[in-house]
Amino acid sequence: MLKRPKIYKYLTFSFILSSLFGAVIYTQLTNRHKAIIKTLLLHKTGLVDSDWHIDNNQKEYKMASPTFIIDGIYKSMEGPKASRYIQLNQSDSLVWITGFNVKAVDAKTNETLTNDYICHMNVDINDTQYYNHWKLEDRIGKQYPRMTSLSHGLEHFDFPKGYGVPIVGTDFLFVTTQTLNHNQPNIFKKIKHEVSIKYEAYNKTQKPLMSKTVYIQLPFDKYDPFKEPLDPSSNQCIPVETKNHTYCDKAGNMLSGHWVIPQGKRTFRSSITEQLQIKDSARLHFSAPHVHPFATSISMFDKTENKTVFTCNITNYKNKIGLENIATFSSEKGIWLHGKHEYELIMTCNNTSKVDQDMMGSMFLFFYDKELDEKIQKKI
Known part of the structure; x- marks a missing residue:
């Protein structure tokens, strides 16, 4: 039977060896995969805020992302990101999505930042749930279930007056927001993305968009x-x-x-x-x-x-x-x-x-x- 000092030595040796092996593997990853690992560790260890902060009212669903750390160049689709499911309200009433907005803010001061830190913000639907509700099962799986995406250069838009995307308030939307940094290699900055989805009650005049x-x-x-x-x-x-x-x-x-x-x-x-x-x-x-x-x-x-x-x-x-x-x-x-x-x-x-x-x-x-x-x- 191994004595306690030897067990500690073996454990220490194993930890050092696995850490070195992990470090070697990490250096060979793409920038995108490095960002995924860093963000996951920072959020899991609590070193940065990992929660989404929600502020919902009857006309706009607002939320702030977890904290992202920008620590180098992140080209399109490479930066730290986070996702979550949301429901616009807790009723089965029909609401009309009319617009979207995303902006970058300083995680400490809440100061609005340049769009240089916004890669994209995606909104996906559950097409099975969505089309089953309206008895349109033949549409399921025919298109990638992404309703829309905001991105660097297009951080907000509204649909034409009188038009929007109808959705039941309790239906789930899947929101993903990702960071960007094309220009500052020497940087260490904590940011958040503030996301909002505009919606309104159905008044029997709006026309649905697909x-x-x-x-x-x-x-x-x-x-x-x-x-x-x-x-x-x-x-x-x-x-x-x-x-x-x-x-x-x-x-x-x-x-x-x-x-x-x-x-x-x-x-x-x-x-x-x-x-x-x-x-x-x-x-x-x-x-x-x-x-x-x-x-x-x-x-x-x-x-x-x-x-x-x-x-x-x-x-x-x-x-x-x-x-x-x-x-x-x-x-x-x-x-x-x-x-x-x-x-x-x-x-x-x-x-x-x-x-x-x-x-x-x-x-x-x-x-x-x-x-x-x-x-x-x-x-x-």
Whole structure:
């Protein structure tokens, strides 16, 4: 039987060995995975505030995220993040979501900070629960269940007057907010994200919107995905990685939704006809784009009629990396898209930095939902 001093020695040795092994593994992780581990440890040990702080009233659901520590460069989708489920209220009454907002604040002083620390804020629905309630089971699983996303350059928006997304107050929404830091390598800053979801009671006049997500997917060489240089005239890309945001089309070609852009100006385009899933026609009222720094515009293009449906221009900061503003498309009247037409997303970029950068291009599209409107009218 081992004596107590020897047991302590073995335990100490094992702890040191496992710590060294863990440290080696940690150094080999991507920046995104390092942020996940650091944030988890800081929140679990109580070294920083790990709670969401909720302030709910009848017109706006407000919450403050746990504390995030910014301690280095975090590019898009790399920074510390946190998620939680919420319910807008505790009744089965129908409410109308009309807008979203996110801002970064100093964790100590509550002072509003630059949007440089906001990567994105996602709002997901439980599509099974949502569509079962309205007897629309055929929609379950047809679209990624993300209602919308705010991101760097687009930190708030409201739907056109009289429109919104209807939801039962007790239905769950899944909110994720993530930090960003493109410009300050030498930093140690504690921040929070303040998130708000605007909503109102149903007054029998609002029209329901249905969200659909479309995004650029570019082909890459599945046998040698990181081979360079590429033919400048081709639409092929170098993916950032091949594990996330990677897709396969019907012909077996590999596609990436997160790719590398070289220095200079480039234009990228991708079919979104299958993603739209328009059977006959649909009336579009709002679009919230999601792009990364160095994008300069993103457009929906009607290939059948050979014309641009609309363009959202993007303003980059001139003295640092980042997006000052992403324009949205918003219309009370709406514009019609047709099931027999072919549609594309077209993005223009201008990488003015001295190194390759990463890029994504997507839109959250909100269509008038006639089928749901008829069900709501019958139910009331």
